[in-house]
Amino acid sequence: MSKLKIVVLLVCCTLKGLLVISQTATITGKITGSDGGQLGAATITILKLKKGAASDSTGIFKLEQVPFGAWQIEVSHLGYKTYRTNITVDHNEIIQDVALMQATDNSLNEVVISGTMKEMSKLESPVPVEVYTSRFFKSNPVPSFFDxxxxxxxxxxxLNCNVCNTGDIHINGLEGPYTMVLIDGMPIVSGLSTVYGLSGIPQSLVERIEVVKGPASTLYGSEAVGGLINIITKKPGNAPLVSADVFGTSWGEVNTDLAVKFNAGKKALSLLGVNYFNYRNKIDNNHDNFTDVTLQNRISVFNKWTFQRAENREFSLAGRYIYEDRWGGEMNWARKYRGGDEVYGESIYTNRWELFGTYQLPMKEKVLFQFSTNGHNQNSVYGAIPFMADQYIGFGQLTWFKTTGHNDLLTGITYRYTFYDDNTSATADKNDVNLNKPSHTRLPGLFVQDEITLNSQNKLLLGIRYDHSSVHGSILTPRINYKWNSVNKKNVLRLSAGNGYRVANVFTEDHAALTGARDVIFKDDLKPETSWNGNINFVKKFYIGNAFVGLDASAFYTYFTNKIIADYDTDPNKIFYDNLKGYAISQGVSLNADILFPCGLKILAGATAMDVYRKEEGKRIDQLFTEKFSGVWNIGYTFKRMGLTIDYTGNVYGPMRLPLLSETDPRREWSPWWSIQNIQLTKKLGHGFEIYGGVKNLLNWTPNKGNPFIIARANDPFDKNVDWDANGRAIATDPMGPNPFGLTFDPSYVYGPNQGIRGFVGARFNLYK
Known part of the structure; x- marks a missing residue:
């Protein structure tokens, strides 16, 4: 072949190659969901080309000017797993339809159990249930679910105490004793459950958290007055073989989560998790000679077993043990001062164990036996005052599920036994206060629920429960729920009304009564609290352009009778406990917004406005420690090619009324507006590894700003330099004297964390095979 022919051939081949490379095509298609519905605002990208598009409201998308060749297309949508497929582009128009079949975290099709005590899709549940996955909590890593x-x-x-930093969970303005905490649907029934029930659970073992706001006593009994928090742990079959999550902060906090999955024979699978948290750094940034944050050393072990049985019948067992040593107090406090009156400190040793499980009886009908039991030992001192308490609770429940036609029936019988003993007047004999008399409370119950499917768009839920308390006698709690959804299921309306009740056990609930600053007075025998609640919930899904928007709005109203009130106002040296002679109201509105942009920007935001007060003798009194307004947000964006995610999270709170000790107390009666904001960067490294870091409390906000002090009489915690009048009240001295405001030591003035700005860094690892 001549040189000329070779040159011509090379030129022709080059031109042909350039022509092929320069050729482009258009890829079109439709994105649908698992139910065949059209999915708007889905993102369709070819990462290698940095080219992308979004589907419109009918699910149609168009990717233009795609070069000929073999490419990988990635399709993602809020609520569905990312879908990837390889496609060859070799002619001018390619049609590629995609059906996203596997719904995940944020989908309406996710399974929930808390509202009706049985598994069902969130969309079909007649009871509104909020679901928060482990991924949500990773955007702002903290050492416990309480935080x-x-x-x-x-x-x-x-937080209920500036010194020991114990606290509880408020739902819609109602205090911790009104919140029930469950693990895998089983109540960790205890007044301290919202402190210790939410601490020490390895986050790598948690699948999701379900939150139900409003009374749930018809199904769950006492404590479920304000709502419930159900921690759903992973099924061992779905968990990674090994997982680890370790992070530390610039304040010296270290938190470690470790979990492993293993087989025990052919029919048993187990998950073992360990959580360890340590903080031993004394910091006093507000210069009151007290630790800003309590020092802690906590270890928790969690173990869950599932067993394979014939016909896939359920059988699972789980247990947890937690030990915690925490203290806060004057900066020079040491163990040798524990329980004395030289240097003030609050030291708490906690031993707690829990065991719970589910067993499906070998019957044709679905009948479940569920149980939970726990023991709690607390060895505490608050200055020179000891508090020693033991509590043991046993709970058993037998439920029968039956479907007949349009009716899904659920019937259950329950029994709860509570033993409680401490060294306070709560368990003293009425006739002889020097004689100890532990309480034994028995609470059998029976409940029936009927979920009626009227048609594909309407559902009605009826329920009633009867309990007989060995202390308070008979208690009846009914409820009714109605759900309507549009044909396309993008609009859901829920109406509910029901009754809740609570059997009181004050001393396991109120640490302010144990700080040594006030005497506790029970005016009368406490009667069980009851409440009536109404709730309206509306969910709407729609599109603005190519952006997906989900709205979840609620209005709630709760009316209390016999509400147990801790009266801090009558006497600054005492806390009076009594049933309210009038009534109490908790009412408000809330809105959650879930927004996804085609570029991958996700915004989760919510706000709640509420009014919580009591009316007694014609006088309105706003509830202490209850904000008028609160807002939260979680904004995330992922740079896919870099494997980098940025999360900006935060909250904002409006004013709340705080307990003052006297008319001359110089501290604010109402808290100011305040906000905690955080930012985090997460980088995926591949092979199950990722690293993260960021800054917490970006604004460096702490509650001492704007106040002369937070802890009253921090310079004299044992009130040794306080003068008293004939009525036992502190006497105010002259402005230059030792007690110009007439105060006593009191750490109960607390409405936010004392921990300022700090950096953090951590790493995660998950191995599935």
Missing amino acids: ALQNVNGVRPQ
């Missing part, structure tokens, strides 16, 4: 709930709308972790 993690600060980013859930209408839910606020409330």
